[in-house]
Amino acid sequence: MARNIFTVMRSSTPAATAERSSVSAPPPPNLPPPNTKQDAAAGVGVHIDPTLEAVRHDFTEEVEMAVQLRDVSAYYGTFQAVDKMTIPVPRNRVTALIGPSGCGKSTLLRCLNRMNDLIPGARVEGNIEFEGRNLLDPDVDAVDVRRRIGMVFQKPNPFPKSIYENVAFGARINGYSGDMDRLVEDSLRRAALWDEVKDDLSKSGLALSGGQQQRLCIARAIAVQPEIILMDEPASALDPVATLKIEDLMRELAEDYTIVVVTHNMQQAGRVSDYTAFLLAGEERVGRLVEFGPTQDIFTNPLDQRTEDYITGRYG
Amino acid sequence: MSAAAPTARPSSYSPRIGLRRSASVGFMAVAMLAILASMVMLGALIVEILLDGAAHLFTDGGAVERDTRSGLVSDLPTPESMGWMRWAVPLAILLPAIGPRLLRRLAPKLSRDMERILGLLAVAPAAIFIHILYVRFESAYLIDYAKLTDISGASGNIIQLFAEASGFQFVRLIIVGLVLPIAILVFGARWAPRMRRPSLLISAILIAAWLVYLFIDPWFLSSFPSRKPAEAGLFSAVTGTLYMMAITAALAFPLGVGAAIYLEEYARQNWFSRIIRVNIANLAGVPSIIYGLLGLQVFVRVMEFERSVLAGACTMALLVMPIIIVSAQEALRTVPPSMREAAYAVGATRWQVVRYHVLPYAFGGMLTGNILAMSRAIGETAPLIAIGALTFIAFLADSPTDDFTVLPIQIFNWVSRPQSGFHEIAAAGIIVLLLILLLMNAAAIIMRQRTRTDW
Numbered sequence: 001m002a003r004n005i006f007t008v009m010r011s012s013t014p015a016a017t018a019e020r021s022s023v024s025a026p027p028p029p030n031l032p033p034p035n036t037k038q039d040a041a042a043g044v045g046v047h048i049d050p051t052l053e054a055v056r057h058d059f060t061e062e063v064e065m066a067v068q069l070r071d072v073s074a075y076y077g078t079f080q081a082v083d084k085m086t087i088p089v090p091r092n093r094v095t096a097l098i099g100p101s102g103c104g105k106s107t108l109l110r111c112l113n114r115m116n117d118l119i120p121g122a123r124v125e126g127n128i129e130f131e132g133r134n135l136l137d138p139d140v141d142a143v144d145v146r147r148r149i150g151m152v153f154q155k156p157n158p159f160p161k162s163i164y165e166n167v168a169f170g171a172r173i174n175g176y177s178g179d180m181d182r183l184v185e186d187s188l189r190r191a192a193l194w195d196e197v198k199d200d201l202s203k204s205g206l207a208l209s210g211g212q213q214q215r216l217c218i219a220r221a222i223a224v225q226p227e228i229i230l231m232d233e234p235a236s237a238l239d240p241v242a243t244l245k246i247e248d249l250m251r252e253l254a255e256d257y258t259i260v261v262v263t264h265n266m267q268q269a270g271r272v273s274d275y276t277a278f279l280l281a282g283e284e285r286v287g288r289l290v291e292f293g294p295t296q297d298i299f300t301n302p303l304d305q306r307t308e309d310y311i312t313g314r315y316g
Numbered sequence: 317m318s319a320a321a322p323t324a325r326p327s328s329y330s331p332r333i334g335l336r337r338s339a340s341v342g343f344m345a346v347a348m349l350a351i352l353a354s355m356v357m358l359g360a361l362i363v364e365i366l367l368d369g370a371a372h373l374f375t376d377g378g379a380v381e382r383d384t385r386s387g388l389v390s391d392l393p394t395p396e397s398m399g400w401m402r403w404a405v406p407l408a409i410l411l412p413a414i415g416p417r418l419l420r421r422l423a424p425k426l427s428r429d430m431e432r433i434l435g436l437l438a439v440a441p442a443a444i445f446i447h448i449l450y451v452r453f454e455s456a457y458l459i460d461y462a463k464l465t466d467i468s469g470a471s472g473n474i475i476q477l478f479a480e481a482s483g484f485q486f487v488r489l490i491i492v493g494l495v496l497p498i499a500i501l502v503f504g505a506r507w508a509p510r511m512r513r514p515s516l517l518i519s520a521i522l523i524a525a526w527l528v529y530l531f532i533d534p535w536f537l538s539s540f541p542s543r544k545p546a547e548a549g550l551f552s553a554v555t556g557t558l559y560m561m562a563i564t565a566a567l568a569f570p571l572g573v574g575a576a577i578y579l580e581e582y583a584r585q586n587w588f589s590r591i592i593r594v595n596i597a598n599l600a601g602v603p604s605i606i607y608g609l610l611g612l613q614v615f616v617r618v619m620e621f622e623r624s625v626l627a628g629a630c631t632m633a634l635l636v637m638p639i640i641i642v643s644a645q646e647a648l649r650t651v652p653p654s655m656r657e658a659a660y661a662v663g664a665t666r667w668q669v670v671r672y673h674v675l676p677y678a679f680g681g682m683l684t685g686n687i688l689a690m691s692r693a694i695g696e697t698a699p700l701i702a703i704g705a706l707t708f709i710a711f712l713a714d715s716p717t718d719d720f721t722v723l724p725i726q727i728f729n730w731v732s733r734p735q736s737g738f739h740e741i742a743a744a745g746i747i748v749l750l751l752i753l754l755l756m757n758a759a760a761i762i763m764r765q766r767t768r769t770d771w
Contacts, residue, residue, distance in 0.1 A: 115657065118657070120585055146662070147663030150662065153658065158658070159673060169664075173662070217658070
């Protein structure tokens with residue numbers, strides 16, 4: 001499939017493309033939205049007026065949506081962590097979720113593959129449309145969701161088993177009947193790890209370095225052949241060199257997979273992502289979407305004062 | 317090896333040991349000697365077995381007169397063929413104590429394979445020792461039996477043992493005489509490279525075994541209770557204890573671990589599961605005599621097991637189950653959440669997560685808890701008295717429905733007799749009981765060690 005990542009023209013006719021995209025919320029109003037840079041007066045923007053609508057940039061390319069989140073709210077017991085987020089996730093693109101700690105990025109990510117089901121008392125409302133179905137429906141099998149939407153965690157967490165077993169496990173439990181050796185090799189190759197480990201696949205996954213472990217985790221996620229890969233700050237525990245490898249890998253993987261990545265690192269979001277969603281939590285610690293759009297637009301021309309403040313490092 | 321290498325090179329000093337160079341050279345020399353001597357000893361042993369044949373090694377030939385002995389051995393001659401044990405055991409203690417460190421220094425690359433071999437060498441004497449001790453024990457029993465029934469020519473060699481053995485005895489012979497020693501060899505070789513301090517544990521086991529060998533008369537272990545202290549033995553008590561413990565473990569471990577898995581992995585957090593949790597903790601503190609009365613009513617009377625091994629084992633299983641559940645729950649809680657998440661994230665079902673990741677990770681801890689619970693059960697007397705275990709059993713339990721006795725009851729019975737001879741053999745019985753306990757606890761430590769350094 002032809003990729004044209006940054007063929008983002010500063011489109012003068014955004015409405016046409018926006019309509020084609022499956023954004024369900026009313027098509028983003030043309031700039032400037034009413035709240036743009038108007039509440040800059042409210043100090044450093046930590047206070048969010050809940051009534052404010054998130055700012056949406058126009059899509060500048062034709063792209064299908066892999067997942068469509070609509071009014072997704074997440075609660076831990078009585079605590080609300082995410083409030084009515086509406087975010088489209090374009091297919092075969094890297095979508096970054098950025099924002100300060102505690103703004104619900106990880107929670108939102110975990111909603112996508114129903115990982116929050118595992119936390120007692122956690123509850124997710126709204127609609128996450130994936131292949132025509134709502135992922136949050138009780139009759140959707142969470143196990144199946146997780147097979148098709150893989151996840152890579154913040155801290156590398158290979159199983160305490162051999163490298164081979166780490167990669168083969170997911171395929172095996174999901175009834176993969178093909179050539180397992182081949183699948184393991186392919187997955188490790190795609191995760192750019194094969195050359196480093198091919199001599200001793202029986203070595204423990206925990207014996208690898210941190211960056212290698214994280215690539216092993218990515219190989220493990222790929223081996224199940226998911227459609228979407230969620231990454232929760234995949235490089236935050238790694239040094240710059242390993243981080244760079246992971247970022248290169250994400251760009252390569254985006255050719256075949258849809259990637260959603262949570263990151264604290266502005267530069268990283270700018271380097272790897274095609275689309276960016278900026279989330280922010282107010283004083284009551286409920287995370288809300290502030291701005292969503294093509295990464296270049298968000299970084300070069302943020303429409304909301306708070307986004308600009310965050311990106312330029314004024315707070316967060 | 318770079319004993320003369322300049323000390324400035326970082327590769328030539330070992331932070332693991334931290335000995336000065338001069339000291340470590342002498343250290344290595346001693347260790348080399350130990351390894352050499354042990355290999356020579358093992359070779360000689362194998363040659364001896366091959367050349368002299370099993371009969372010579374494995375029998376006493378009935379040479380010792382039974383009337384001359386008491387429970388504690390002072391004057392019993394050690395059979396010539398067992399003389400090697402005097403050297404084997406100290407060597408086997410020394411070898412694992414220093415061998416692995418030495419290997420890591422000498423050949424870091426080879427050391428994994430070498431450590432396997434070393435582990436094998438270190439446990440070989442233990443395995444052979446257990447094999448011989450047990451076969452001697454069984455042959456003593458056979459010869460005793462032959463005398464009573466006027467069978468001539470019972471020499472008690474291993475072939476005859478297998479020929480004469482029947483039923484439970486045959487199973488026992490296979491398991492303790494063959495499977496156990498081979499398992500010790502296999503696991504010794506596999507675990508040695510993984511254990512941080514294999515040395516001390518193996519040494520501890522060997523010392524315990526050696527103590528049995530030195531101080532306990534094999535005849536004492538292999539004869540039945542008697543009216544005369546000089547003839548009384550622990551045979552039925554030891555076998556009854558082992559038999560009952562085996563059934564108890566088979567009942568309590570799967571049930572207890574299953575309950576723990578349910579409570580930790582499946583049960584929802586609500587008032588019902590909280591009540592269960594609290595009450596399991598309470599049950600662990602209930603006095604054992606109450607379990608005895610429960611067992612008496614439920615197993616002995618209602619279920620009509622009578623005063624059998626099975627009734628005793630069921631009662632003991634009830635007694636230790638809370639302990640097993642609590643320790644298994646602890647073990648399950650040590651499984652890092654990140655590991656569960658990783659497994660769920662590739663589409664594992666709850667059972668697959670438990671089966672392939674949680675259980676293997678927590679199994680060592682569960683096994684440890686199980687063995688510690690078993691070592692509590694082995695010393696319990698009250699519940700068995702309550703269900704009416706006998707103190708005078710002059711036969712072996714051949715099926716789970718036979719009458720039985722156990723060590724603490726036998727000891728209790730001897731202590732309460734007026735003759736001083738019985739007090740002596742009660743003391744000997746206490747040593748046997750303590751040694752069995754020590755062995756079980758050592759096994760628990762080994763298992764904990766193993767899971768900690770796995771991968």
